[in-house]
Amino acid sequence: MPELPEVETTRRGLATIMPGHALQCFVVHEPRLRWPVPADLPQKINGQTVLACERRGKYLLIRYAHGTQIVHLGMSGSLRSVPLHAPLLKHDHAEWIFDHACFRLHDPRRFGAILWHDAADGPIESHLLLARLGIEPFDPGFTPQYLHARLRGKSQPIKQALLAGDIVVGAGNIYASEALFRARINPKTAAGRLSLARCAALVTAVQQTLAQALESGGSTLRDYVDATGQPGAYFTLHAAVYEKQGKPCPVCAAPIRRIVQGQRATYYCPQCQKR
Numbered sequence: 001m002p003e004l005p006e007v008e009t010t011r012r013g014l015a016t017i018m019p020g021h022a023l024q025c026f027v028v029h030e031p032r033l034r035w036p037v038p039a040d041l042p043q044k045i046n047g048q049t050v051l052a053c054e055r056r057g058k059y060l061l062i063r064y065a066h067g068t069q070i071v072h073l074g075m076s077g078s079l080r081s082v083p084l085h086a087p088l089l090k091h092d093h094a095e096w097i098f099d100h101a102c103f104r105l106h107d108p109r110r111f112g113a114i115l116w117h118d119a120a121d122g123p124i125e126s127h128l129l130l131a132r133l134g135i136e137p138f139d140p141g142f143t144p145q146y147l148h149a150r151l152r153g154k155s156q157p158i159k160q161a162l163l164a165g166d167i168v169v170g171a172g173n174i175y176a177s178e179a180l181f182r183a184r185i186n187p188k189t190a191a192g193r194l195s196l197a198r199c200a201a202l203v204t205a206v207q208q209t210l211a212q213a214l215e216s217g218g219s220t221l222r223d224y225v226d227a228t229g230q231p232g233a234y235f236t237l238h239a240a241v242y243e244k245q246g247k248p249c250p251v252c253a254a255p256i257r258r259i260v261q262g263q264r265a266t267y268y269c270p271q272c273q274k275r
Contacts, residue, residue, distance in 0.1 A: 002073040004137070004170035005213035007058050010079055014053040014103070017081065018062065021098045022049045030093040034074060034113045037094065041116055045069065056125070057133045057169040062096075067118040070129065074111030079103055134167040137206050142168060144200035151191040151199065158194060159187035159261050162206075171206055174242045175213060177267045179205040181241045186275040187259075187266045212238070241267040 002010075026045050031037040038044075045064055054061040060079065062069040071079060082095075084102050094114055096103040105112060117127045124130065134150075135142045150167045151158075159180060162171040171179060180187050182205035185198060194202070216238065240250050244267060245258040254271040 002058065002077065003172035003175060003213075004055075004058055005175075005210060005216075007060060007073065008055055008214060010073070011053055011055040011060055013081070014060070014062070014079070017101050018050040018053050018096070018098070018103075020049065021100065022047060023096060024099055025097040027095045027097065028093070028114075029088065029095070030110070032110060033093065033107065034072070034111050035115060037114045038116050041069075041114070044116060056130050057136075057165065059129065061124060063124075065119070067116055067120075068124045070113070070115040070117060070124075070127065071105070072113040073105075074107050074113070075109045077105060077107035077109075077112040079105050132166055134165055134169050137168055137170045137210055142203060142207075144196055144203050147203055148194065148196045148199040151194055154191035156191055157188050157261060158185060158191045158202075159266055161191035163262070163264065168206065170210055173264050173266075174239065175206070175209050177242045178239055179209045181205075181268060181273060182209060184272055186273040187261065187268050189275055241269060243267065 023045055024047070026042045028037050028042065031039070044067070048064045048066070050062060051065060052061075052063045054063060058072065060069075060071040060073075062071065073079065080103065082102050082104050084097070086102070089104075089106065091108045092104045092106050093110070093112075094105045105114065115129075117124050121127075135146065147167065151161060154161055159176050161167060162176040162179070163173065165171075177187065179202065183198065183201040185194070185202060241256050243265075244256040246255050248254070249256055249269040249272060252269065252271045254269055256267055257270055259266050259268075
């Protein structure tokens with residue numbers, strides 16, 4: 001699934017091309033995504049100027065004067081630039097056509113979404129999909145004190161607490177495993193048991209892990225491409241523990257272990273990440 005680094009990489013690509021330009025035509029080829037694309041959405045935005053391309057969690061936000069498109073890439077989707085008048089490919093479900101560029105949502109599994117939030121309905125942050133999201137990982141407010149306070153009293157494993165997304169966004173499955181390894185925290189540790197010092201290590205580890213992923217263009221998907229059609233550098237190839245079951249830990253050489261938590265694979269070093 002495209003995670004925060006992939007979505008942020010896509011946003012950066014969109015932000016260099018879309019803002020300041022009028023959308024000539026928004027075309028929906030397949031409205032049956034995770035939620036139906038609003039039937040009147042083309043009429044709402046055709047001819048309107050894009051003001052900004054932003055992101056909240058894993059949601060892309062394309063802002064207009066009268067509202068915001070909320071775009072999610074689903075499990076394996078991408079939103080990328082294609083040449084004007086390029087042949088439509090299978091699984092190209094929607095396109096944004098400008099006088100100088102064309103973007104298409106390509107989503108083989110149709111788990112993505114294109115929704116609309118009208119400015120008259122209040123701030124975009126109040127939308128049901130965004131209202132309960134945790135803090136952004138590079139927000140100045142994501143501090144050891146914040147994390148420690150939000151984890152207090154939680155008995156669930158720290159890996160699951162990170163994946164929930166209501167405390168901090170962006171620590172998806174791969175990045176959570178890698179951040180916990182960097183912080184030397186066992187993924188099975190009860191979240192509420194982390195001391196302030198260990199929370200400080202985890203905040204730093206989350207930020208470092210995501211920053212490294214952003215440098216490589218994200219790429220938790222081997223066929224991921226960004227908004228300009230460029231492939232990612234495959235962060236997983238540089239991971240310390242993720243998908244490295246049985247291989248030596250890069251720090252102590254102990255075999256990396258794999259467990260399943262909440263139906264998701266977790267990788268860790270039993271020596272470096274003792275409970």
